[in-house]
């Protein structure tokens with residue numbers, strides 16, 4: 001009998017996960033299908049319970065269900081609990097559902113492996129305060145950064161995240177993303193991470209950068225979590241300023257690779273997954 005694994009979200013039309021996960025399952029010789037499971041909020045609980053069926057490894061979870069799914073699980077990994085969002089569900093012992101957040105691991109892996117960046121002792125500017133920013137913020141705090149400024153459209157969300165991270169012994173502060181003070185924060189940063197959806201193709205913010213022109217300095221690394229397009233307006237501006245850049249595609253692959261390893265117990269074929277993600281992206285354009 002063919003095994004099953006998939007992704008819950010809505011809509012799912014542009015998800016890359018089916019392509020990169022199926023490529024990994026095939027490469028490792030699993031008789032398994034990774035499927036897109038478009039799920040409305042009112043359908044989620046029944047769909048999540050359906051994972052307890054035989055031959056199911058678990059699921060990925062994406063927008064808009066990463067928070068709501070938490071209440072439907074039997075166990076939550078401590079890091080997912082701290083972040084407050086789950087993107088991976090693993091079926092344990094054929095019946096128990098455990099929730100993890102592999103965005104955090106994927107973010108750190110992309111940062112260190114692809115950009116060769118060691119966060120220890122560094123000054124960080126985080127743009128955004130949603131689920132992806134919370135994953136990045138918590139994982140950077142665990143890596144011993146020197147300080148973090150969090151800039152968000154809704155200031156109260158940035159303040160809440162800054163307060164949490166300060167409680168973890170990280171010097172953290174919040175600022176509105178439109179504040180004139182952002183220029184100075186950019187100049188001071190060793191690492192700028194865009195965790196907003198600004199610049200994402202198909203969104204109302206397509207073609208835009210989250211930062212005004214001329215504020216990025218050379219000598220810093222600019223990491224844009226947005227993976228479509230691969231080179232976003234923020235990264236174009238960063239390259240023009242002479243900064244190092246990293247796009248969101250490697251993070252997408254590494255967060256998927258961490259999930260694959262949890263489901264299968266096998267070492268993920270990163271190169272195959274990266275190639276499948278690039279091919280899926282090319283099809284979107």
Ligand code: NAP
Pocket residue numbers: 103106127128129130131132133152153154157177195196197198200205225226227248249251252253255
């Ligand atoms: P989310 O929880 O909905 O948060 C969205 C964030 O973007 C919030 O901080 C929001 O500010 C901000 N934002 C949205 N539109 C804005 C605008 N017009 N002006 C200013 N700020 C705006 O989403 P998420 O899950 O954190 O995801 C954020 C982005 O990261 C998405 O593009 C997603 O695709 C990407 N991502 C990539 C990966 C990867 O593997 N590469 C993984 C996870 C997420 P407010 O708080 O004011 O609403």
